[in-house]
Amino acid sequence: MIPRYLQQIIQQSLRFFPAVGILGPRQVGKTTLAKQLVSDLTRPFLYFDLELLDDYQTLSQNAAWVIDTNREKTIIIDEVQRLLPIFPQLRGLIDRDRQPGRFILLGSASLQFLQKSSESLAGRIAYHELMPLQIEEAQSTQISVPTLWFRGGFPDALLAPSDDFWYLWQQNFVKTYIEQDLSQLGINASPSLLANFLRMLAHNHGALLNYSTLANSLGISHTTVQRYIAILEQAYIIRRLEPWFVNVSKRIVKSPKLYLIDSGSLHFLHGLRTQSHLFQHPIAGASWEGFVIEQIIRRLRNGVFPYFYRTSNGAEMDLVLVEGIQPMVSIEIKLSLNPALKRGSTESVTDLGTSHNLVITPQGGNLSVRPNWIHCNVEEAIKQLENLGLAEKIV
Template sequence: MIKRHIATELAELVDTNPAVALLGPRQVGKTTIALELAQNRPSIYLDLESDADRAKLSDPELYLAGHADKLVILDEVHRLPDLFQNLRGLIDRGRREGRKTGRYLLLGSASIDLLKQSGETLAGRIAYLEMQPIDASEVALTSVNDLWVRGGFPDSLLASSDRASLRWRQNFIRTYLERDIPQLGPRIPAETLRRFWTMLAHHQAGLLNAASLARSLGVDGKTIAAYLDLLVDLLLVRRLEPWHANAGKRLVKSPKVYVRDSGLAHALLGIGSLEELLAHPVAGSSFEGFVIETLAAVAPHGSECHFYRTAAGAEIDLLITLPGGKLWAIEIKRSLSPKVEKGFHLACDDLKPARRFVVYPGSERYPLNTETDALSLTALAEDLAALR
């Protein structure tokens, strides 16, 4: 069992809010972590994909009122979106009776409909928490390469072999496209969405060029925007926005796009082992996305992630704005002997970040110059996590 950092934060939110929505892709471990939490308090678990459990909620107010003294865990809650209206009344009634926290834990696949429904009817009553796949700060240093290749979904990472892991991810992608996404609402041909997702994997860490993608798929730009919005809403793709606060420079305005889980990106490209990955042109950009996902996961709550690029060539791969406004500038290199390029120095001269780092695959930490340290992903993740 891999200990997840999010477990402590989830327990704190449940103890301080009437309802908590734990959102994340399927198979990321939401149910496991919720059931672990349930072991420490009176609780009841309902899987809304089960006909028997859905039948119990044919009269939701009557059933849930009978369990007002328990934490009610509702899994796959997007299957019953009308339930939110009932939860609002039950939460308000419980507040008047002195039961103000720890009432409902809602697990969902982060559909836009779920966010909209809960936002409309549970405003001021619900807290949101995003659960990502396992990141590099949650595994041993010796397992980081396995995590990079296989991705952070538990069944993929812990598979008995690279071949079994790749098969699991390929089946996961197929199931998501053919069954899960249609259940969440959009009616998009599975093969079209697979092609789009695969194109994003080929262009991992690249600037979004909607016109080029639209031509390749034979659709218009608005359709590409809708496809991208869907994958972002489902926490499967990250749209990293450019830094925009420096009005004195001509800045790149297009976002960079990443398939968030490196293992899924590799499965879309047919890459099943470390040897195949290192020989593939996507290796450098895949490592960049892998680093960004880990650092975004461990950064203090309220941090913002951007990249910085000017028309003159100044560039920072990842710019983290910490609570309070301090900037950390991070360059990501796949080389064991990383060098800081001129563009990074120019960008730092523009932005004056408080800290400068180069993340590389080695384990030693050492200064590249008086202002910049080279260090491993695990070490930088520990530095960021210490600020939480």
């Protein structure tokens, strides 16, 4: 098992809260982490996977009896969003016998999970998001940043013995999502349409999100595309990065940018089979940008929010970190090793008023390239943000 930095944080929640919710995409390691957590607590556990018919029927018909007769155990319920009526029952059982660490609830669809569990378990549950591997986690197993970037952060894909096996894993992962999961989440379309939809999103990675263009290309309605995008976001497949435009008296781009969260899935959808193919492909720059943005976003502390900035006259910044209504850090991301800044970047910093600014390239060096600008790699950038109090430190 690859050590996950959330493990210690979730352990603390288990010592206080009766229930802990772990949300994240499929195959990210939620089940493995949950079983490791109860092992560390030296408490017996009972595991139910609601994708298995027997487990689903057991809990849907006899949840109260099963839980009541296993009070000394931590009960892990996987894919809990498949049995939403269980949440009111859990509330009653918790209130009748409130013990810390009694339930670990795993879910891969955030909106349904959060809505139902928040209604029933408010004050009784702590939530944590487990996402694909971060740089420090991958490096703990001697995996380099370029390998993590190319293969993405799903543990089984990252640890595949060859790129051929990595490609096969991605192929089956995407196929499962298209043929099973997305229909269960509410995307009722043919597998061929969904496959085209995902490929179109991959080709729009890092670009402004235009619902009408996507709808016209697929032959479906504008509102249907919006609904599909929302579902994919809830399933942790994509991320929408919103523009920053508060208190700026300029003509600002107000459409969000779209990114696939996992860089490995992005590369598979572009048909890339090796890292050398990636460097020769037009998507390489946008892929590196999305990879860096995702690594930074996952480390931001509470109260710090990510945006991008773009005006109609050419000022542009890949990532802006905002606390309250105050932009704190501007970040330019380049695949080129040359840290030279364009006029659009310097104009953005003038507009935003940030005194801490980073240009991130693969090589880095923590070098000052001009006043208030540091040239660094992604690991150095995260350290800079930690020192500024904007990012959480991994202990």
